[in-house]
Amino acid sequence: MQHTLNITTRNEASVVERLLQVTRYRGYQLAGLAMTPLTDRAGLQITLTVQSEKPITLLTSQLVKLYDVQQLELASADVAVLRA
Amino acid sequence: MKGAELVLKVLQQQGVDTIFGYPGGAIMPIYDAIYHSTVKHYLCRHEQGGAFSAIGYARASGKVGVCLATSGPGATNLITSLADALLDSVPLVAITGQVSQAVMGTDAFQEVDVLGLSLGVTKHSFMVRDVNELAHTLHEAFRLAQSGRPGPVLVDIPKDIQLAEVSEPEWPTLPTARLATSLANAAKARQLIAQAKKPIAYIGGGVQMADALPQLQAFLAESEMPSVTTLKGMGSVARANPHYLGMLGMHGTQAANLAVQQSDLLICFGARFDDRVTGKLDKFAPHAKVIHVDIDPAEINKVRFADCALLGDMKQILPAISTATQCADWLAHCQQLKQQYGWRYDHPGERIFAPLMLKQLSERMPDNSVVCCDVGQHQMWVAQHMRFNSPRNHLSSGGLGTMGFGLPAAIGAKLARPQDTVIAVSGDGSFMMNVQELGTIKRFRLPVKIVIIDNQRLGMVKQWQQLFFNERYSETDLSDNPDFVALAAAFAIPGHTITRKDEVASALEAMFSWPGPYLLHVRIDEKDNVWPLVPPGAANEDMLTETN
Numbered sequence: 001m002q003h004t005l006n007i008t009t010r011n012e013a014s015v016v017e018r019l020l021q022v023t024r025y026r027g028y029q030l031a032g033l034a035m036t037p038l039t040d041r042a043g044l045q046i047t048l049t050v051q052s053e054k055p056i057t058l059l060t061s062q063l064v065k066l067y068d069v070q071q072l073e074l075a076s077a078d079v080a081v082l083r084a
Numbered sequence: 085m086k087g088a089e090l091v092l093k094v095l096q097q098q099g100v101d102t103i104f105g106y107p108g109g110a111i112m113p114i115y116d117a118i119y120h121s122t123v124k125h126y127l128c129r130h131e132q133g134g135a136f137s138a139i140g141y142a143r144a145s146g147k148v149g150v151c152l153a154t155s156g157p158g159a160t161n162l163i164t165s166l167a168d169a170l171l172d173s174v175p176l177v178a179i180t181g182q183v184s185q186a187v188m189g190t191d192a193f194q195e196v197d198v199l200g201l202s203l204g205v206t207k208h209s210f211m212v213r214d215v216n217e218l219a220h221t222l223h224e225a226f227r228l229a230q231s232g233r234p235g236p237v238l239v240d241i242p243k244d245i246q247l248a249e250v251s252e253p254e255w256p257t258l259p260t261a262r263l264a265t266s267l268a269n270a271a272k273a274r275q276l277i278a279q280a281k282k283p284i285a286y287i288g289g290g291v292q293m294a295d296a297l298p299q300l301q302a303f304l305a306e307s308e309m310p311s312v313t314t315l316k317g318m319g320s321v322a323r324a325n326p327h328y329l330g331m332l333g334m335h336g337t338q339a340a341n342l343a344v345q346q347s348d349l350l351i352c353f354g355a356r357f358d359d360r361v362t363g364k365l366d367k368f369a370p371h372a373k374v375i376h377v378d379i380d381p382a383e384i385n386k387v388r389f390a391d392c393a394l395l396g397d398m399k400q401i402l403p404a405i406s407t408a409t410q411c412a413d414w415l416a417h418c419q420q421l422k423q424q425y426g427w428r429y430d431h432p433g434e435r436i437f438a439p440l441m442l443k444q445l446s447e448r449m450p451d452n453s454v455v456c457c458d459v460g461q462h463q464m465w466v467a468q469h470m471r472f473n474s475p476r477n478h479l480s481s482g483g484l485g486t487m488g489f490g491l492p493a494a495i496g497a498k499l500a501r502p503q504d505t506v507i508a509v510s511g512d513g514s515f516m517m518n519v520q521e522l523g524t525i526k527r528f529r530l531p532v533k534i535v536i537i538d539n540q541r542l543g544m545v546k547q548w549q550q551l552f553f554n555e556r557y558s559e560t561d562l563s564d565n566p567d568f569v570a571l572a573a574a575f576a577i578p579g580h581t582i583t584r585k586d587e588v589a590s591a592l593e594a595m596f597s598w599p600g601p602y603l604l605h606v607r608i609d610e611k612d613n614v615w616p617l618v619p620p621g622a623a624n625e626d627m628l629t630e631t632n
Binding site: 013066 | 380
């Protein structure tokens with residue numbers, strides 16, 4: 001199953017590596033990645049799409065612990081599935 | 085002042101008076117600042133040893149451990165220790181020197197991407213790029229190492245930052261770590277506890293880390309339910325508690341494992357359903373509902389579904405869910421299990437039986453002694469046959485299972501608690517993994533007691549080869565071990581070898597009455613194995629014992 005995460009992070013050089021390291025280690029396959037600096041350049045808006053049969057909450061609960069992650073939301077389609 | 089001096093200033097501001105490390109090119113400015121500092125630096129003989137000493141210091145004291153290393157090999161030598169601290173949730177700040185920013189990324193001498201290497205083994209890692217951010221970054225590292233679920237934080241400081249001039253900044257105001265505790269599920273938890281016929285408390289290292297041992301004793305007293313602990317939770321339950329069943333899991337007591345398997349409510353306090361605890365997961369406590377109390381939301385439902393979860397400060401949660409139970413029959417049943425499956429020490433022959441020897445050591449050692457283990461058979465025997473009155477008195481590499489942990493951890497523990505006796509219990513395999521730290525003991529004349537349980541084998545691997553690999557003993561023979569007593573003597577540490585049961589009592593007496601460091605070399609039979617054992621892939625009630 002595919003899930004899309006909208007993540008706001010600090011604009012640190014290693015932040016994408018950290019997200020990808022956790023994603024790989026926790027057993028989720030990367031299916032898409034996009035990154036845009038926020039207007040003040042202090043932060044990044046990252047869209048991460050992953051594939052896995054595991055519940056997505058097992059990944060999101062690890063990603064939100066990362067020091068550089070400021071906000072994490074599941075894309076609305078995923079939220080609808082989780083609530084169903 | 086220079087950036088290097090600022091590093092020492094921040095350490096002092098954080099109340100750090102003891103650090104462990106090893107110098108090298110890229111961290112020389114910080115070592116130059118140490119030369120005039122009041123912060124006491126303990127020179128270890130390998131960066132891994134230094135970091136394990138910092139971990140031992142942290143675990144024995146509850147403070148943050150601090151270690152230093154240079155760039156390149158110094159930093160890579162820290163990696164195992166960082167992983168150990170991550171898996172056992174130990175507050176550790178590791179400071180590494182890095183090559184100057186001008187040559188970073190050019191494969192300079194002793195340059196390695198330590199930030200990249202650290203990603204999977206730290207809670208967070210920082211690279212300082214501006215000397216004006218140095219103080220804030222270091223303070224933030226200390227805050228982060230201790231906040232929420234503790235863990236290791238690495239700060240990589242390029243040499244030019246260490247040498248740069250900086251005005252002394254004021255202590256930055258950092259956001260106070262908010263420990264959001266939700267008691268929304270407390271009523272549900274109390275209801276589950278009150279309704280349970282066979283409840284059991286499953287206690288991990290998180291209770292001590294939350295400083296919630298008094299609240300735990302009060303909870304167990306009011307609820308009057310049996311309890312079991314993980315390897316890291318050992319010492320959490322008061323010795324006088326009659327309903328404590330011991331450690332659960334692969335080498336747990338039969339009473340603990342059977343009771344958990346039969347329970348209808350499992351209350352997990354600060355533990356994480358590790359595979360060494362659960363055995364075959366889908367057969368673990370199959371009839372039990374689960375209440376999971378933890379500080380880390382990521383642990384809830386990670387391995388085992390929780391019917392009720394409470395997140396936050398254990399000190400608040402324990403009293404909020406404390407409830408009397410009506411389970412006299414269950415308590416009586418657990419007592420019967422405890423009596424039926426008690427340890428037996430009537431081992432035939434004259435040779436030393438390690439479980440009995442460790443029981444004697446436990447009874448003879450002064451109260452509040454700290455025991456630091458390595459990894460393998462001796463580690464499990466210590467957990468089974470020694471008693472502790474606090475998890476801070478039993479330092480064992482639980483999550484990572486790192487051979488070589490015990491000796492340097494004992495050095496850190498002794499420096500954290502010089503008034504208490506510190507004993508490193510090691511195996512002949514593990515001891516050689518960080519044997520160089522005998523040099524640290526010699527240099528600082530640290531009165532650490534060392535007990536090597538020597539079966540001239542990598543005993544736990546050999547045991548598995550015997551049981552599960554058709555007795556093909558591949559690369560587990562250590563019969564060419566050095567003369568351990570002579571080795572200790574080379575570091576001016578006296579020692580003695582014993583081989584017979586009737587030598588144990590007097591040997592322990594001699595070791596404890598000697599005022600300085602001492603090495604007791606205990607030869608045991610290589611055929612002795614650790615029992616019981618839950619085989620891989622089996623449920624916890626399917627324990628192998630010596631007789632089956």
